[in-house]
Amino acid sequence: MVQLHDQTLRDAHQSVLATRLRTEDMLPICDKMDQVGFDSMEIWGGATFDACIRYLDEDPWERLNKLSDALPKTRVQMLERAMNIVAYKNYPDDIVKNFIHYAYKNGCDSFRIFDALNDLRNMKVPIEKANEEGAHVQGSLCYTISPIHTVEKYVEKFKKLESMGCDSLCIKDMAGMISPTRAYGIIKGCKDAGIDIPIDLHSHKTSGMTGMAYMKACEAGVDVLDTSFSSLTGATGQPETEGVTAALKDTEYDTGYDMDLLMDIKDYFDEIWKKYRHLHRDQALKVDPSVTVHQIPGGMLSNLVSQLEKQGAADKYDEVLEEVPKVREEFGHPPLVTPSSQVVGVQAVMNVKFGRYEKITNDTKDYFRGMYGRPPGEISEEMYEKILGPDWEDEVIDERPASLLEPQFKKKRDELEDIGLLNKPEDVLTYTIYPDIGLKFLKGEVEAEFTSDELPLEKPEEKKEKKAARQISYPWKGKVKIDGEDYEVVMKSEEKVRVNGKTYDVSVLFPEGEQPAPSKGETKQQQSKDMSGEEIEVHSPMLGTILELKVRPGDRVNKGEPVAILEAMKMENDVSAPSDGKIKDIHVKKGQDVEEDDLIATMVR
Numbered sequence: 001m002v003q004l005h006d007q008t009l010r011d012a013h014q015s016v017l018a019t020r021l022r023t024e025d026m027l028p029i030c031d032k033m034d035q036v037g038f039d040s041m042e043i044w045g046g047a048t049f050d051a052c053i054r055y056l057d058e059d060p061w062e063r064l065n066k067l068s069d070a071l072p073k074t075r076v077q078m079l080e081r082a083m084n085i086v087a088y089k090n091y092p093d094d095i096v097k098n099f100i101h102y103a104y105k106n107g108c109d110s111f112r113i114f115d116a117l118n119d120l121r122n123m124k125v126p127i128e129k130a131n132e133e134g135a136h137v138q139g140s141l142c143y144t145i146s147p148i149h150t151v152e153k154y155v156e157k158f159k160k161l162e163s164m165g166c167d168s169l170c171i172k173d174m175a176g177m178i179s180p181t182r183a184y185g186i187i188k189g190c191k192d193a194g195i196d197i198p199i200d201l202h203s204h205k206t207s208g209m210t211g212m213a214y215m216k217a218c219e220a221g222v223d224v225l226d227t228s229f230s231s232l233t234g235a236t237g238q239p240e241t242e243g244v245t246a247a248l249k250d251t252e253y254d255t256g257y258d259m260d261l262l263m264d265i266k267d268y269f270d271e272i273w274k275k276y277r278h279l280h281r282d283q284a285l286k287v288d289p290s291v292t293v294h295q296i297p298g299g300m301l302s303n304l305v306s307q308l309e310k311q312g313a314a315d316k317y318d319e320v321l322e323e324v325p326k327v328r329e330e331f332g333h334p335p336l337v338t339p340s341s342q343v344v345g346v347q348a349v350m351n352v353k354f355g356r357y358e359k360i361t362n363d364t365k366d367y368f369r370g371m372y373g374r375p376p377g378e379i380s381e382e383m384y385e386k387i388l389g390p391d392w393e394d395e396v397i398d399e400r401p402a403s404l405l406e407p408q409f410k411k412k413r414d415e416l417e418d419i420g421l422l423n424k425p426e427d428v429l430t431y432t433i434y435p436d437i438g439l440k441f442l443k444g445e446v447e448a449e450f451t452s453d454e455l456p457l458e459k460p461e462e463k464k465e466k467k468a469a470r471q472i473s474y475p476w477k478g479k480v481k482i483d484g485e486d487y488e489v490v491m492k493s494e495e496k497v498r499v500n501g502k503t504y505d506v507s508v509l510f511p512e513g514e515q516p517a518p519s520k521g522e523t524k525q526q527q528s529k530d531m532s533g534e535e536i537e538v539h540s541p542m543l544g545t546i547l548e549l550k551v552r553p554g555d556r557v558n559k560g561e562p563v564a565i566l567e568a569m570k571m572e573n574d575v576s577a578p579s580d581g582k583i584k585d586i587h588v589k590k591g592q593d594v595e596e597d598d599l600i601a602t603m604v605r
């Protein structure tokens with residue numbers, strides 16, 4: 001008998017709906033899902049924590065609590081990114097331990113623990129802590145294809161994970177590129193090597209071969225398969241819960257689930273799909289076997305598409321897909337999963353946008369320093385030098401990265417108490433892991449993109465069609481009238497325009513049918529520009545949030561030194577001084593959202 005692990009409430013909407021499913025649309029169906037008899041359900045972790053506080057104005061801890069209450073019979077699981085927890089970098093041991101403690105306390109029965117680089121040193125602390133709490137511990141390895149990721153290597157590492165105290169194991173094929181032969185090879189290899197804890201296969205449908213891989217996994221003795229309901233799983237989500245159940249019926253692998261009950265649940269999610277369809281991107285709806293080449297996982301793919309759209313670079317999609325495998329090889333073949341997928345993906349976007357390694361993100365530098373763990377394969381000295389400079393050898397660490405970090409929980413707790421925002425210990429973790437957006441959320445300043453009652457919303461393409469009727473070609477420069485005053489403005493897109501420090505929707509300034517006449521003259525250059533030979537403006541290279549200001553008016557800076565740190569595409573990027581000089585003015589505040597080309601600072605030479 002094979003059992004299913006349902007991913008509808010975590011990975012399905014993370015893969016195809018930008019992780020935006022709200023708790024109020026999950027709760028009504030929990031009772032029925034609880035009756036199915038799934039091995040377990042993943043409902044939390046991964047990107048859901050970030051999405052809750054950033055876009056939904058939902059307390060992730062409350063979500064966990066409510067869902068686990070609504071699913072009393074089913075083991076509920078979170079996806080735990082080892083020392084990165086639910087974010088993108090390493091946290092100190094005490095933060096990881098506290099997080100697991102409070103997750104377990106709020107109803108998380110099972111922890112699927114993985115490290116993006118499959119560095120087992122990073123998995124030790126969370127495995128031990130989850131065991132200590134009494135949770136089910138699933139040790140997971142990221143599946144990838146490269147000369148160094150052989151079947152033998154996977155079997156060897158899974159054996160180690162079993163001896164580290166895991167209750168079950170998982171092959172995490174986040175990009176959906178495991179072939180039937182490889183799935184069979186790894187699972188059979190594990191069974192033959194005497195591993196006797198259950199093995200779970202997690203995959204995505206992206207490549208088109210996953211159904212076959214699931215069947216071969218059954219033949220190799222897999223115990224659990226990951227699936228999601230058809231309504232929400234698109235092409236980049238999991239194989240369908242109903243389909244896989246039907247396929248295994250009347251075989252020795254029969255799950256024994258009630259098909260009528262599954263159809264009821266499907267009907268419910270069909271209605272949910274209609275409500276959330278505006279979040280869907282066409283690219284995430286198509287099966288695309290090129291994933292076996294670019295290896296970008298579903299979640300990353302849909303994120304990359306929406307990030308490129310926001311950056312006004314949607315036309316660069318194919319170039320970025322070509323760049324990703326090159327970058328990955330130069331990085332020593334890391335599996336592409338959060339956060340390594342972000343590091344590689346954003347660097348690939350930068351390489352396409354600004355030239356290869358012309359701009360290097362801080363996260364890329366940290367990756368090369370070993371701050372994410374040990375890269376799986378060799379990296380050339382030439383690459384190390386390109387990223388870290390001639391003294392790179394002094395910067396690369398050999399130890400487990402989190403062992404370099406000081407404990408933080410008490411310090412963060414005190415900080416939060418001083419601000420007067422400490423309502424429960426879980427808030428300390430929200431604040432520690434997401435200092436900016438977490439704090440904004442705890443202050444009640446995050447506005448939900450939408451609530452369930454406001455759905456469905458218009459699809460962006462439909463909006464675009466309406467706006468196209470205005471026939472403005474962007475970028476557009478000209479005069480607009482606001483409150484009777486004329487302002488000279490530059491509009492980069494059809495979405496918004498900034499006038500006199502305020503942001504206006506273009507549709508407000510130009511109601512349909514009105515055709516503004518563009519004035520002559522060029523639009524502003526990207527990045528930075530020498531204005532008079534004396535005064536230099538520093539502009540934001542892309543859309544993002546100002547994470548930190550590195551200078552104050554009066555400071556002297558050298559060319560290339562960071563003026564500010566910009567968070568874009570969930571990665572930190574330096575906004576550097578275009579030349580030597582003295583800072584005259586700073587035009588942004590910490591935490592402020594900026595668009596491409598917004599003025600960050602002025603300096604004088």
Ligand code: CO
Pocket residue numbers: 011173174202203204
């Ligand atoms: Co996945």
